Amino acid sequence: MKKLVTLKKDYSIKLYSQMTKDKAPKYIYLPMDEKAKIKSDFLIKKEQRITNQGISPVSGRLIGSKYCDTVTKKNIKCFVILNDYKETYQKRRAALKNITSVSLEKIITELKQHNCISLSEKLKHSKKGCTLILNGMDDEPYVANEIFLSKEYYFEILETFDALREKLNASSTKVVMKCNDRENIENFENQMGTYLEMELLVLPDYYLIAEEQFLLPYLNLEDNYLILKPSEIKTMVTVVQKKHYPTEVVITISGNGIENPQIIETKIGASVKDLIQQYIKIKKNIDVIYCINGLLVGEEMDISNLIVTNDLQSIMIMKKEILESKECIRCGKCVSICPMNCNPKKGFDTNKQKYFSNCIHCGLCSYICPSKIDFKKIISGEKNETKVHEIPF
Amino acid sequence: MKFHFNFDYSYQNLLFFALCPLVFYGFYKNGILPYLQKDVSFLEMFRPILFPGCGFFIGWLVMKDNKKKNTINFALYGFLIGMILPIKSNLWITMFFLFFLFLLFRMKKMKKFSPLIFSSVFLLFLINVVGKIPFENQSEITHQTIYTISDIFFGRNVGGVCNTSILLALFGLIFLSFDYYYKKEIPISILISYTIFVLFLEFLFPSKDLLRNLLNSSTIFASIFLAGDMEYSPYMEKGKILYGVAIGLSAAFWNRITFSLGIYIAICFASLFIDFFDNFAIQLEKK
Numbered sequence: 001m002k003k004l005v006t007l008k009k010d011y012s013i014k015l016y017s018q019m020t021k022d023k024a025p026k027y028i029y030l031p032m033d034e035k036a037k038i039k040s041d042f043l044i045k046k047e048q049r050i051t052n053q054g055i056s057p058v059s060g061r062l063i064g065s066k067y068c069d070t071v072t073k074k075n076i077k078c079f080v081i082l083n084d085y086k087e088t089y090q091k092r093r094a095a096l097k098n099i100t101s102v103s104l105e106k107i108i109t110e111l112k113q114h115n116c117i118s119l120s121e122k123l124k125h126s127k128k129g130c131t132l133i134l135n136g137m138d139d140e141p142y143v144a145n146e147i148f149l150s151k152e153y154y155f156e157i158l159e160t161f162d163a164l165r166e167k168l169n170a171s172s173t174k175v176v177m178k179c180n181d182r183e184n185i186e187n188f189e190n191q192m193g194t195y196l197e198m199e200l201l202v203l204p205d206y207y208l209i210a211e212e213q214f215l216l217p218y219l220n221l222e223d224n225y226l227i228l229k230p231s232e233i234k235t236m237v238t239v240v241q242k243k244h245y246p247t248e249v250v251i252t253i254s255g256n257g258i259e260n261p262q263i264i265e266t267k268i269g270a271s272v273k274d275l276i277q278q279y280i281k282i283k284k285n286i287d288v289i290y291c292i293n294g295l296l297v298g299e300e301m302d303i304s305n306l307i308v309t310n311d312l313q314s315i316m317i318m319k320k321e322i323l324e325s326k327e328c329i330r331c332g333k334c335v336s337i338c339p340m341n342c343n344p345k346k347g348f349d350t351n352k353q354k355y356f357s358n359c360i361h362c363g364l365c366s367y368i369c370p371s372k373i374d375f376k377k378i379i380s381g382e383k384n385e386t387k388v389h390e391i392p393f
Numbered sequence: 394m395k396f397h398f399n400f401d402y403s404y405q406n407l408l409f410f411a412l413c414p415l416v417f418y419g420f421y422k423n424g425i426l427p428y429l430q431k432d433v434s435f436l437e438m439f440r441p442i443l444f445p446g447c448g449f450f451i452g453w454l455v456m457k458d459n460k461k462k463n464t465i466n467f468a469l470y471g472f473l474i475g476m477i478l479p480i481k482s483n484l485w486i487t488m489f490f491l492f493f494l495f496l497l498f499r500m501k502k503m504k505k506f507s508p509l510i511f512s513s514v515f516l517l518f519l520i521n522v523v524g525k526i527p528f529e530n531q532s533e534i535t536h537q538t539i540y541t542i543s544d545i546f547f548g549r550n551v552g553g554v555c556n557t558s559i560l561l562a563l564f565g566l567i568f569l570s571f572d573y574y575y576k577k578e579i580p581i582s583i584l585i586s587y588t589i590f591v592l593f594l595e596f597l598f599p600s601k602d603l604l605r606n607l608l609n610s611s612t613i614f615a616s617i618f619l620a621g622d623m624e625y626s627p628y629m630e631k632g633k634i635l636y637g638v639a640i641g642l643s644a645a646f647w648n649r650i651t652f653s654l655g656i657y658i659a660i661c662f663a664s665l666f667i668d669f670f671d672n673f674a675i676q677l678e679k680k
Contacts, residue, residue, distance in 0.1 A: 331574050332628025343675065345628055370574065
């Protein structure tokens, strides 16, 4: 494994220190079957199951359908729900004080019942006596979802994490933070007296260090571990302790094209366009582009029909700059920076996918390239337009 | 991709800064000193600056509207070529040939060759071998001068317009080594392998020029500023080292045949096989 790198960042992009909570969007769009029939003016209650996966995050009226985009799919038909702001629940269960009294099996079942399949599977496959890790780091530059969740809900997160430690009989418990996340480090240090078994580890601000495969060597771990993120613990709290469906997500809206970068907690199904109109001030007299899910791994998208889903993590609003890619100058930095030992240069020259066989789409090759070559296009199979002159022999 | 390392071709700016002290020294050695000794006229004093300056202008002129290539790259090529030519070369003829060669490279007529190295070898061969113009400046021709080893090290040496100072070239290497893009493995491996092979050759075929061979300012200058030319050198770590070693060995050999052109010929030949060095390095890494 190669050494990870620190990315150069524009420190003029500063996130607002408080998390904005958008609890009441006017319209909610929930994906539906193409053939489903809609009964107009149908009353919908909060947390009512509308489709197999679709749980209404608000109460209101079903007013029709509209074609929307998600991060992964385009033009999918969605129910449109007009929020009545009454928050009337279909069925409400009493919340628990904490999850200490709930067994691990019960937690897994509850998570499964509330559509949190991956998290329940993760807990199901964890072994007793494992090392429990709370990974409160974000990799993408200017994105701070996990950091802000840790900051906002640190008490609940630590309490639940400690309860899990007891249930899993964990051999050790580590809380991992990046060195530049000073506020959270301070918060956790203050709480460490209460949770004596927990160990706080501060890691350097390297890109990709939050990824499991790169984090483990830093922790000297090989097997028998369970890594959880603050967002996953928060979901556990919502489902098991508060007895609600996880209908809220945290997204970062940031970039050099806006005046007030911030973290917003909003409802699944809200319109991204409405969200930006309501909370974000775009800088005057500039053209902007919208980059979804990060500047390195994400892609540029049109947000006019985009809706908030579980897999939307960030919206980077950047000044539109025309970046002309030039001919490759054979500096070889794409090869030396690749953490997976791929050969982007050779892949670029030959258009062969075998040179990207280990690629994890981290975007570092495009980031470092002085000729601004978009390797992502080549990895996805598109032909490279800026073909380098090849030297024979 | 909307996020890039924010240093658009900083390497070229640094290279330019690293070359500036050499130009100033060249101006002093080949311009001011001969003028003070009344060997050249006042206007002729500025020849050491005119050569790199005109080279820079020609490189910029030829590539100025080529969007795919970086204009500054060719301007720097011109600047470097201007620095290695003999001071007594005819400026107009040299620059005409340089313009013509760069034009050929712009039209992609000679894809096999590195513009920098091929133009250097072509012009040096034309001036020094065909034209029989020596590397000495007017003072060195008029007054018989014998340079000591320390003279040679500090730059009082026979050589091109602005490439005689070994000390300043080594400072340039240290300065450029801090740049993220500079391929420092190449000059370091050239200099090490060159030294070892020169000593080895000296052991086999003794000559009286060991120190002169080791402190060859052209070899040191070319290995630091020319051999690591971004586009025409290997990009794999091991490939760079192998390439440097190959140049070092062949330069030691060529320097025995043609003292002033050895390193340029060595780089020119090696640059034809850069893909071989890269592929070899890829195969080594696979194992």
